[in-house]
Amino acid sequence: MAAEPIRFDGRVVLVTGAGNGLGRQYALAFAERGASVVVNDLGGDTKGEGKSGRAADKVVQEIRAKGGKAVADYNSVEQGDQVVETAIKAFGRIDVVVNNAGILRDKSILRMSELDWDLVQRVHLKGSFLVTRAAWPHMKKQKFGRIIMTTSTSGIYGNFGQANYSAAKLGLVGLSNTLAQEGAKYNIKCNAIAPVAGSRLTKTVMSDEMIEALKPEYIAPLVLYLCHESCEENAGLFETAVGWFSQTRWQRTKGKLLRKEVEFVTPEMVRDNWEGITDWTDAENPTEASNVLQFVEDVKEARQEQENARNASPGKSMTQKMPDAKKSYTHNDVILYALGVGVSFQEDYSHLKFLYENHEDFAALPTFGIILGQGSMMGIAGGEMAGIKFDPAKLLHGEQYLEVYKPLPTSGSITNRAEVVDVLDKGKGALVLLNVTTLDEQEEPICFNQFSIYLGGAGGFGGKRSSDKVKPVVSPPSRTPDASVKEKTGLTQAALYRLSGDYNPLHVDPAFAQMGGLSKPILHGLCSLGYSARHVLKQYANNDVSKFKALKVRFSKPVVPGQTIQTDMWKEGSRVHFQSKVVENGTVVISGAYVDFTELTPNIPPSSSGLKSEALFAELKKRVSDHPDLVKKVKGIFLWHVKKGGKVVSSWTVDLKTPGGAVFTGPPKGGKPDTTITCEDEDLISMATGKANPQQLFMKGKLKVAGNIMLTMKLNQLFKDYAKI
Numbered sequence: 001m002a003a004e005p006i007r008f009d010g011r012v013v014l015v016t017g018a019g020n021g022l023g024r025q026y027a028l029a030f031a032e033r034g035a036s037v038v039v040n041d042l043g044g045d046t047k048g049e050g051k052s053g054r055a056a057d058k059v060v061q062e063i064r065a066k067g068g069k070a071v072a073d074y075n076s077v078e079q080g081d082q083v084v085e086t087a088i089k090a091f092g093r094i095d096v097v098v099n100n101a102g103i104l105r106d107k108s109i110l111r112m113s114e115l116d117w118d119l120v121q122r123v124h125l126k127g128s129f130l131v132t133r134a135a136w137p138h139m140k141k142q143k144f145g146r147i148i149m150t151t152s153t154s155g156i157y158g159n160f161g162q163a164n165y166s167a168a169k170l171g172l173v174g175l176s177n178t179l180a181q182e183g184a185k186y187n188i189k190c191n192a193i194a195p196v197a198g199s200r201l202t203k204t205v206m207s208d209e210m211i212e213a214l215k216p217e218y219i220a221p222l223v224l225y226l227c228h229e230s231c232e233e234n235a236g237l238f239e240t241a242v243g244w245f246s247q248t249r250w251q252r253t254k255g256k257l258l259r260k261e262v263e264f265v266t267p268e269m270v271r272d273n274w275e276g277i278t279d280w281t282d283a284e285n286p287t288e289a290s291n292v293l294q295f296v297e298d299v300k301e302a303r304q305e306q307e308n309a310r311n312a313s314p315g316k317s318m319t320q321k322m323p324d325a326k327k328s329y330t331h332n333d334v335i336l337y338a339l340g341v342g343v344s345f346q347e348d349y350s351h352l353k354f355l356y357e358n359h360e361d362f363a364a365l366p367t368f369g370i371i372l373g374q375g376s377m378m379g380i381a382g383g384e385m386a387g388i389k390f391d392p393a394k395l396l397h398g399e400q401y402l403e404v405y406k407p408l409p410t411s412g413s414i415t416n417r418a419e420v421v422d423v424l425d426k427g428k429g430a431l432v433l434l435n436v437t438t439l440d441e442q443e444e445p446i447c448f449n450q451f452s453i454y455l456g457g458a459g460g461f462g463g464k465r466s467s468d469k470v471k472p473v474v475s476p477p478s479r480t481p482d483a484s485v486k487e488k489t490g491l492t493q494a495a496l497y498r499l500s501g502d503y504n505p506l507h508v509d510p511a512f513a514q515m516g517g518l519s520k521p522i523l524h525g526l527c528s529l530g531y532s533a534r535h536v537l538k539q540y541a542n543n544d545v546s547k548f549k550a551l552k553v554r555f556s557k558p559v560v561p562g563q564t565i566q567t568d569m570w571k572e573g574s575r576v577h578f579q580s581k582v583v584e585n586g587t588v589v590i591s592g593a594y595v596d597f598t599e600l601t602p603n604i605p606p607s608s609s610g611l612k613s614e615a616l617f618a619e620l621k622k623r624v625s626d627h628p629d630l631v632k633k634v635k636g637i638f639l640w641h642v643k644k645g646g647k648v649v650s651s652w653t654v655d656l657k658t659p660g661g662a663v664f665t666g667p668p669k670g671g672k673p674d675t676t677i678t679c680e681d682e683d684l685i686s687m688a689t690g691k692a693n694p695q696q697l698f699m700k701g702k703l704k705v706a707g708n709i710m711l712t713m714k715l716n717q718l719f720k721d722y723a724k725i
Helices: 021-032 054-065 077-091 114-142 153-157 163-186 208-213 220-226 267-272 292-312 331-340 368-382 493-500 510-515 525-541 613-626 630-634 681-688 694-699 709-719
Strands: 012-015 036-040 069-073 096-099 145-150 188-196 237-241 244-247 325-329 395-404 412-425 429-439 445-456 483-488 548-555 564-572 575-582 588-597 636-644 647-656 662-665 675-680 703-707
Touching (some): 012 021, 021 220, 036 054, 145 163, 163 188, 368 395, 368 525, 525 564, 525 588, 630 647, 636 681, 681 694
Parallel strands (some): 012 096, 188 237, 636 675
Antiparallel strands (some): 647 662
């Protein structure tokens, strides 16, 4: 017995854009099978311009001539309520909506105007939404409805010159899928079709032969079946042309869950797992979004397996060499860092050398060396070091050691060579020692960092608790500090400092900080360190970066932006111990800290003659006596003429040629000097204490040199740590 034919007796069908092409064919086909049809068509051209009732009236006449029921509607689909109201007034109900109306405004993206974009979106996407929304309550009340969204292969796959059209058409797929879910319990089903047929919209890009082959009549059968009460299909996507019908669905690779091993996924991890992420073997055909809850369970299970494995295998290697990391930077980075650690002009312009690239002594703060090296520390965010898996959310920066081999270049390219040299078992966590050597473009070391990193929850693996590789902190003297400096941090200090590379939201996002148990965002520990190191450098070296040798700190507590940091300092030879605390509450934030200088210049008091240089030459005499090897290194005799008020008032000989060497007043005792140097007493002291640049004094005529000028370069051996000569 043959199946019942598909009929629509008693049903009311609304077809938008039904005056021509596909819409016209749908309207005729529904009417032939008993439906009452609302023929909607604004009567505009293919670009959406103009208006006429002629097209809709003609189709209505065709239907009525064959004995069918139909009315015309001339409203734009942007008046969705009025379109549906036509159906209700004429037939008392609405059962089927075929969203078919559309226009084209094809242009490449650079030539496409906002009007071209907006009109296409309004007709295709917004129009379908408005008409469907108006019909929805009627369908919901009668517990029946069938809706067709007309998408396109351009929406599914894209098409050159149709950015506006393809975006709107793919939007209709999303709209269809959502309405299919919302309408399921009311027996309202929604499907999308991507037809390829000859019409007004396609005849500009198709030949007459193709248009004849792609008749709209070939598409209508699919639409009629999807709209029949016997069809249970819902949320489907179909492609059809020339009598060929196909259902299209998304396909998804199995993918890779990278967070099974780490807390924060990095771009490098995505890159390194790209082959697995894009592997189509055993691909899935999903009908819904990925099961995020299952991912969460998988992460929990993987973390437990890691914990079990770690506790069961304490003998794993505790060292790890990391790939070299290269980086380039400019003076902008140097200045940005200086601003990030509070460099300003609060009292004078003594800090201008750290903020102005054209300053004659432009320099990078020594602690900028940590920024250069910290790229290697950022590289451990993947969640595993030296066989220890950990949760990056529980990573804390415990201690920091920095050694600077020479003044840091203010721009250039560097290479970081990093290695985990030890991992200590601290019970509840693990302490990782990460050594990073930073090399310049000539592969010469610039500085060295040791990052002491605490990994919460990663301990208990049976490892050792101490290491001879750690750079230890040192307690300060028990006496009253020799100097103290107070400086208030800015409310936006953390937001500024993070631009130097540490983008942890803990320092800027209040919600994230609260998730970590903090009432508000905190300042980076390295930012607090930058403040304190500046205080020490200014107090004891007058901002001479060439005197800075090394630094070590332990981070005790955080600083909140806006609080005042007080740095207490104790000088012990060439080492300055310091401790930092928050003035507002007395909390110690940096402890066990020190800065080592190459050698701190003693204060040189004026002599009885009123010349400060007499004390300087006395110090040089002692130095030559203590280091007779200087004679072999320098091999030169220097005569110094010291002026006061423009007149030479004192002369000194520094003999580094005669065995044993000698420093005395007056000219050389045997023979002529190799080099004669003349300058003011104050300028000589300024050079000796690093406050003046010898080259600049020379260029200004304040420092005169006669004889073997190149020999003066060897004076570094004598004046080391006292001047820049």
